[in-house]
Amino acid sequence: MYLSSGSCLKPEQDNLVCSGFRTKKKVCDSSHYIRLVVLEQSVLACIQQVVAFATEYEREFAEILRQDSALKSRKELAERKRRLSQSERRIAELDSIVQRLYEDFVSNRLTEDRFIKLSQGYEKEQQDLQIQTAELSQQISEQEKQTLDLERFLKQVRKYTQVTELTPTLLNELVERIVIHEPCKADGKRIVDIDVYFNFVGLIEKLELPKPDSLETAAQAGAENKSMQK
DSSP: OEEEOOTTSOGGGOEEEOSTTTSSSOSSSSOOEEEHHHHHHHHHHHHHHHHHHHHHSHHHHHHHHHHHHHHHHHHHHHHHHHHHHHHHHHHHHHHHHHHHHHHHHHTTSSOHHHHHHHHHHHHHHHHHHHHHHHHHHHHHHHHHHOOOOHHHHHHHHTTOSSOOSOOHHHHHHHEEEEEEOOOEEETTEEEOOEEEEETTTEEOOOOOOOOHHHHHHHHHHHHHHHHHHO
16 A cells, blocks of 8 residues: 655545555555554554453463464365366366367368467466466465464563554564455445454454353363373
């Protein structure tokens, strides 16, 4: 995003404008913005919530993140493998299609101009799919090696028992990146969703204390594991 500021604007009017709409590729379909003060307040509130919860309920916090990470990882991995399999099947199909086109051309069932036009289109699609499969294969390989590094994140959180303001040090130590979504309207109000991805643990979407019986079950399982290790 681009920072839009100027001498004619008040500090609270400084805003960030989406760069995806301005580029030639147009990653976003519409131009959108968010005021810097709103972004800072939202990010601060998110960090405060996470730090406060992790400080007061560290064991429960760790368990929530482990379960959430495992679920997300399985879903993302399954989706990438599905797309990879789909792309590989299509590449094989395109090989057969191009082969049949060539046979039709050789047997004079297809004109040279038609053969060139069709084969170029299929070859372009195949090249794009080959790039996509290479990227997906790399992503799958990296994801299978990834582990949730909770202890490193908690070590950073323990430095900040109370967060009152955003500082460069705080952001560098806790936040990996911030994603600002396109705005939508609800009840006539402009709503902008903001996702804060934390270092070592990623996006933390929901923080709610598990039910007491769930905590008791988790504690019993932990105790059983420890006794088995002795």
